[in-house]
Amino acid sequence: MKSVDAHLAEILATVRPLAPLELELEQALGATLAEEVSSPVPLPPFDNSAMDGYAVRAAxxxxLPVRLPVIDDVAAGSHELRAVGPGHAVRIMTGAPVPAGADAVVPVEWTDGGTVTVTIDRPVQEGNAIRRAGEDVQAGEVVLKTGTVIGAAQLGIIAGVGRRRVLARPRPRVVVISTGAELVEPGGQLAPGQIWDSNSFTLTAAVRETGAEGFRAxxxxxxxxxxxxxxxxxxxxxxxxxxxxxxxxxxxxxVKExxxxxxxxxxxxxxxxxxMPQGFGVLGEDEVPIFALPGNPVSxxxxxxxxxRPALAKMRGLPSGLPEAVTAYVTGPLRSPAGRRSYLRGVLASDGTVSPVHGQGSHQLAALALANALIVVPEDVTEVPGGAEVEVIRL
Incomplete structure (x- = not known):
């Protein structure tokens, strides 16, 4: 029989990363950057107020208390030039540009909230509540590197540096098909010898969990x-x-036929x-990879x-290989057939122990639903005593 490592190596040697596309921001979530993203301007692009309050000279x-005349208002988005002279204050809103001459913002909570004059009863340090231009990002600075998966925060900074589209590898589109005359759509009536189709739902969901697009056929x-x-x-x-x-x-x-x-x-x-039974290859002129998996739900x-999952990672332009394993101590003895690498379903606990679930049959989907890990037993090991250290793959 072929080893797990050899089968995965063949798959990874066959699949290719998807070609990058220019994606609009609305389509970029979950895609993988194929370029560096930098900012053409400093962020923030100008000194602005971090709070609602009053722009003043700290001197x-x-x-205290001190009373100052309020000579103007500055709202967020204002583009008019304003200035604060000695002994004056300007009422300012969060995000508004700091007037020339001002070197601090007094939060409105430290004042009486006046609009003609304002009474301030707490001291303020120079620079208080001011966001300085470029303190987040300098002009020309790279904010995202090639190979970054675009999540919500990454999408935000792409928009924040003024980009409307980005060069990225799109999420792979994966079609899932179950086979078997015995299968019935969930919600339908079962005739003798029939079962409800669970595989297409499980595998489509698993595809989406990887960040790819799953289409259940x-x-x-x-x-x-x-x-x-x-x-x-x-x-x-x-x-x-x-x-x-x-x-x-x-x-x-x-499928074989x-x-x-x-x-x-x-x-x-x-x-x-x-x-144990696996099929893999390509279809059509575009050599679309096809994974022919066994029919038992756990298998x-x-x-x-x-x-x-590793193949989809490579298609997305991400690191690929066997799933990362951690070590844990198994709570009970395990048995495994000689010559095969076993993946037993288990529950990994926060104390570093893993307990095999009851029901290890390849058809026992309920037991799989209770598990959060796969306990790995190597090919040359047939028995593992309770308390032994084992490798575990998190689900």
Whole structure:
């Protein structure tokens, strides 16, 4: 059987980062920067008030309380030139430019709030409540580096330096299809021998959790021709495709029957549990990657974590590889088949221990829903005693 590491290496050698596009700000959330973003001007671009209050000369606020005439008002967005002379004050609002001559802002809470004259009863230091030009960003300074994922804060600074669009790798568009004649849409009535389709919902959600765009294309039965038609329909909008089911050794395996003759998708056994049957390759002229995952719910999800998630990271222009593992102490003994790397579902606690959940079968989706980690047991280990140190992948 093929090792987990070798299968992932083949996948990562095949998938390519998506080409950068000029994205409008409204479409840039979750994309990965393909350029540095710098500011053409200092931020803030001018000295401005951090509070509602009064712009004054700090030297005038000595013998308290002091009363000063209020000679003007300055609102945020004002572009008129104003000045404060000795012994005067200007009422100022948050974000408004500081008048020439003023070197401090007295918060309105330290005053009587007067509009003709103002009484100030607390001392003020030079520079108080003034945001200096360039104290956040200097003109020409790089604010975001290439490879940064654009979140809400990053989107804010891109807009804040005046950019309307940015060069970035878009979020991969991933189409998810379940296979199996036994599958019924949730909410529908089950006939004998049928089950509700959970895989397409689980995998589409998992795609979105990675930062990619997930499109659930529902399920198809066991007819390879129907599957090929469905794949052909979705290839035009997909950067990657995920199928679940139809990859094992038995009869009625529509994914293998449909894709094996193409010669661009390989079906192999990977030395892991759960998730031994795996398929991977490319489709169409654009060589769209397709991940043919096993049909058991836990098997397909674990396969996604190990293989699809790193591939989507590479497509986004991010570091890729096996999921990062931490160490923990297992609370009970573990068993694993020889020659396979096991990924047992567990609950990782804040005290550094991990407890295997009850129900490790590849079909036991409820047990997976209780877990927050995968306990890794290497291929050459068949038994792990309670209290032993193990590697754990956070979910």
């Amino acid at each position: 005038d606020i000595t013998d 529902g399920s198809v039965g066991d007819d390879p021709a129907v599957l090929l038609d469905r794949l052909d329909t979705h290839l035009v909008r997909a950067d990657a495709i995920i199928t679940s089911g139809g990859v094992s050794m038995g009869a009625y395996e529509p 449909a894709l094996s003759p193409l010669g661009t998708v390989r079906f192999e056994k990977v030395a892991m549990q759960p998730g 397909s999800y674990v396969s996604f974590v190990l293989f699809v």
